[in-house]
Each structure stands twice: as structure tokens, then as C-alpha cells.
Amino acid sequence: MNKLDGQHNPPVNAIEYDRVSKTYPNGSRSAVSDLSLTVERGKFVVLLGPSGCGKTTLLKMTNRLIEPNSGTIRVDGIDIMSVPAPELRRRIGYVIQQTGLFPHMRVEDNIAVVPKLLGWDKRRTSARIDELLHLVGLPPDAYRRRYPAQLSGGEQQRVGLARALAVNPDTMLMDEPFGALDAITRSKLQLELRRIHQELGQTIVFVTHDIDEAVRLADDIVIMRGGRIVQAGDPLEIVTDPVDEFVSDLVGASDALRRLSLIEARTIATPVHAGELPPLEMRPETIDVRAALGVMLGRGLERIALTGEDGDVTGILELDAVRTVARTHPIEATV
Numbered sequence: 001m002n003k004l005d006g007q008h009n010p011p012v013n014a015i016e017y018d019r020v021s022k023t024y025p026n027g028s029r030s031a032v033s034d035l036s037l038t039v040e041r042g043k044f045v046v047l048l049g050p051s052g053c054g055k056t057t058l059l060k061m062t063n064r065l066i067e068p069n070s071g072t073i074r075v076d077g078i079d080i081m082s083v084p085a086p087e088l089r090r091r092i093g094y095v096i097q098q099t100g101l102f103p104h105m106r107v108e109d110n111i112a113v114v115p116k117l118l119g120w121d122k123r124r125t126s127a128r129i130d131e132l133l134h135l136v137g138l139p140p141d142a143y144r145r146r147y148p149a150q151l152s153g154g155e156q157q158r159v160g161l162a163r164a165l166a167v168n169p170d171t172m173l174m175d176e177p178f179g180a181l182d183a184i185t186r187s188k189l190q191l192e193l194r195r196i197h198q199e200l201g202q203t204i205v206f207v208t209h210d211i212d213e214a215v216r217l218a219d220d221i222v223i224m225r226g227g228r229i230v231q232a233g234d235p236l237e238i239v240t241d242p243v244d245e246f247v248s249d250l251v252g253a254s255d256a257l258r259r260l261s262l263i264e265a266r267t268i269a270t271p272v273h274a275g276e277l278p279p280l281e282m283r284p285e286t287i288d289v290r291a292a293l294g295v296m297l298g299r300g301l302e303r304i305a306l307t308g309e310d311g312d313v314t315g316i317l318e319l320d321a322v323r324t325v326a327r328t329h330p331i332e333a334t335v
């Protein structure tokens with residue numbers, strides 16, 4: 001591959017894992033086993049799976065904190081083995097589970113680590129610190145000069161996120177960044193991360209154990225077990241159409257699924273006026289959203305028509321409306 005080939009547009013795939021395997025020197029079996037996965041540019045992909053299934057190993061191989069035994073990983077179309085590891089790591093934002101903030105450094109210096117490595121001048125770095133602190137919801141005046149020990153867990157996670165975003169990386173790897181937080185702080189940060197992703201459009205690979213977190217955040221969910229991928233796809237498809245018992249157990253208790261089966265389709269439908277309708281698949285308006293979703297996904301429909309008792313069409317149920325409900329946070333739903 002010619003790295004200097006500037007004639008092509010940036011590749012649409014931000015990350016490609018091609019038959020990647022990793023066995024640790026003292027490990028009895030592979031942590032990651034012959035895994036292939038393509039992550040498109042700008043997508044928010046969530047890796048979901050039980051403890052020990054290889055999620056962290058896969059992330060760490062992506063920025064060469066660990067090297068695979070076999071297979072190829074390409075970032076922006078370039079084999080990562082052909083890029084010096086420090087350069088690769090500067091280009092990829094990485095948030096680890098326990099924030100990894102330097103305890104002896106103030107918030108501002110923690111955020112400035114990579115800009116300093118890249119030789120940014122003081123003014124540019126300082127302006128960027130303020131911008132990032134605003135972005136993650138920490139007013140600079142109150143937070144810049146504090147040490148990590150003077151922050152709550154959630155505030156530390158925000159600083160960790162700001163640090164990973166510092167040089168505006170196209171790609172972010174996030175390993176259970178919200179794992180240690182209480183439910184309310186966690187929901188808040190999930191919403192903020194979605195907003196940041198919508199604003200900046202990075203490619204994000206995000207690891208979690210939590211199906212609800214995955215449904216709220218992901219464009220695509222990748223389910224792993226024993227170092228392999230067992231299912232990958234749209235969050236709604238995965239909760240409604242798990243490929244096997246392992247996946248159905250994993251997603252079975254999800255809030256999203258429960259919520260969808262408790263809601264009547266008509267409550268989230270778009271009203272219609274007779275006479276303006278294309279022919280659509282019809283269902284009674286009292287059908288629950290989970291069942292309606294089954295119809296839509298099963299037939300590849302973006303919308304279905306809902307009918308009242310007399311058989312007239314009363315509304316249109318859009319797949320996007322279902323998606324929004326599936327992602328609704330329990331906290332928002334109860335207020």
C-alpha cells in the first residue's frame with residue numbers, strides 16, 4: 001500500500017480487521033480468534049459481550065498497545081504495522097476504563113498532553129482546553145486548575161473524554177468509559193457523547209457490557225463471545241432478531257425491548273389525512289411497537305400504516321420513531 005498516494009478520497013472504511021487473532025504468551029486459548037470486521041467512517045460501533053470475550057484485546061490491537069499474532073488491521077486503509085506506534089496513537093483517541101488521568105497533573109495539563117507532544121503553542125493549546133471543557137460540560141473557570149483527585153468520578157470521565165478528543169482524532173476507541181458511574185451520571189454522559197458524535201462525526205468503537213448502553217449509543221452493535229463475533233448489525237435488529245440463544249439471553253433483559261412491547265404503536269405514529277397515502281402494509285393501531293417492529297424488519301419496511309376499528313388508516317409508524325423510543329433513556333421516560 002502506498003501511504004503517499006494522495007489521489008484517492010479517504011477510504012470509506014475507517015477500520016478493517018482482517019482475520020485477526022491473538023493468543024497471549026501464557027494464555028491457554030485465543031483471546032481474539034480469526035476475527036474480521038469493517039467499521040465504516042463516522043459510525044458509532046459498540047462492542048458488546050461478556051467479561052473475557054476479547055473486547056479490550058481487540059481495542060488495544062487497534063492502536064498497537066498489543067500486537068496480533070496473525071491477521072491485518074488497517075486504519076484509514078493503511079496497515080497499522082507500517083505506521084510507527086506513537087504516531088498511530090496520536091491519531092487515535094483512546095479512553096480507558098479508569099480514565100487514566102495523571103494524578104499529579106491539573107485538568108488543563110492532562111488535556112494538553114498530546115497537543116504538547118505535537119508542539120502546539122501555548123495560545124492554541126489553551127484555547128483548545130477551554131473549548132473541550134465546554135464541550136464536555138465542565139466550565140473552564142471552575143475546572144481547569146483542579147487535580148483529578150478533586151473531581152467526582154463522572155467529572156474525571158469527562159476530562160478523560162476531553163483529553164481523547166484534544167487533537168480532534170478521526171477515530172476514537174472507548175473501553176467501558178462509563179462503567180464505574182451511577183445510572184444518572186452515566187445516562188447524562190451517554191447523551192453528551194451522542195451529541196458530540198453527531199456534531200463531530202468521528203468513528204467510534206465503544207466497548208460495554210451493557211445492552212441498554214449499546215442500544216442508546218450504537219449505529220451498529222457487534223456481539224462477541226470467546227474471541228469471535230457472533231452477531232453484528234443494527235441495534236433494533238439485534239434486540240428483535242437475535243441469531244442464537246446466547247445473543248437472546250444477552251439482549252433479552254434489555255430495557256429497549258421491554259419498553260417497545262409496552263407501547264401501543266398509535267402513541268408514536270404520525271397522523272395522516274385520508275387520500276394522501278401510498279399503499280402500505282397495514283396493522284391495527286393497538287399493535288405493540290415491538291410486534292410492529294418485527295413486521296417492519298422482517299419485510300424491510302421503513303414505515304407501516306396503522307388502522308382504527310373501522311379499518312381506516314389513522315397514522316403512519318416510522319422506523320425512525322421506533323428507533324427513538326428504543327433509545328429513550330429510562331430517566332427521561334419517568335420525568
Ligand SMILES: Nc1ncnc2c1ncn2[C@@H]1O[C@H](COP(=O)(O)OP(=O)(O)OP(=O)(O)O)[C@@H](O)[C@H]1O
Pocket residue numbers: 024025026027030031049050051052053054055056057058209
Ligand atoms: N495480559 C494478558 N495475559 C494473558 N491473558 C490475558 C491478558 N489480557 C487478557 N487476557 C485474557 O484474554 C481474554 C480476553 O481478555 P480481554 O481483556 O480482551 O476481555 P474483555 O472482553 O475486555 O473482558 P472485560 O469485559 O472483563 O473487560 C481473557 O480470557 C483474558 O483472561
Ligand SMILES: [Mg+2]
Pocket residue numbers: 055056057175
Ligand atoms: Mg475489557
